[in-house]
Amino acid sequence: MVLQGILETEIEIMAPAAKFFNIFRNQNHHIPNISDSIHAIELHEGDWETPGSVKQWTYTLDGNTPLSVKETVEEVDEQNKRVKFNCFEGEVLNEFKSFKSTVQVTPKDGEGSLVKWTIEFEKLNEDIPSPDAYLELVQKLTKDIDDHLVKP
Template sequence: MLNKTFPTYFISLLIGYRFSKEMVLQGKLEIEIEIKAPAAKFYNILRKQNHHIPNISDSIHAIDLHEGDWETPGSVKQWTYTLDGNAPLCVKETIEEVDDQNKTIKFNCLEGEVLKEFKSFKSIVQVTPKAGEGSLVKWTIEFEKVNEDIPAPDAYLELTQKMTKDIDDHLVEA
């Protein structure tokens, strides 16, 4: 279950599954997190400076560039991370789409442990400024399970929640 103890964070979780026989394997998880940091600063970390995230969040151990650069669509990066305090896992992802005007980035997993349970796994982040101070960060995970027995990837939503809080804390303290 998601940690809902963040005192200044509003968290809403929306889980949507399609229930037809052909679509039972596909799903989408969404979470919205209210942060204190300005949208532009938070977005910049994810868009152009994500190689700094391992120094900010203890759940992310490394982000290594494999192809391209840190910000161009088509670039490939390998993330090393921890779920639920277990052994480190790796995933190679590519930046599929970037919309700087709407502060939106779409990532697509290419290989790694996550694809042992999911045929496809995409994450989308959108950062929206709030009136006054702060921002709203919306993470969406779109996935297709390899079979019906695989649970929804809630642990990955928890990881994005923790990473978001860690980045926000870092930016607010800076």
């Protein structure tokens, strides 16, 4: 069994790419008001926009007990509307040696956008399942944000 892996998903949304990207680029603090899967995002170091700033997210997977993770933004690519996060503390690291996620938003011809999430991980051992619940979380989060951005 492989210890390292990558999960990906692509989701079509109706919101413009720039608006969706800005939520992850510099408006994280709005997400708990948009999605019931994310309960809080607290700034611990830096600011909401600068790579390297530390934020703690409180969230639930599958409606279970609240979990938390501290992350930093490793990279922001304005031109390609991509943000890469590195998780460095929290329950997710009880099972994974490393856990990174990337969100990229691409405008579609006409209306809407395509959101691509990539989760890169390294398991602590072979008995740990792939982090499919995290892929489901980002899919739900994407839908919640899209609904919020396109509602009249």
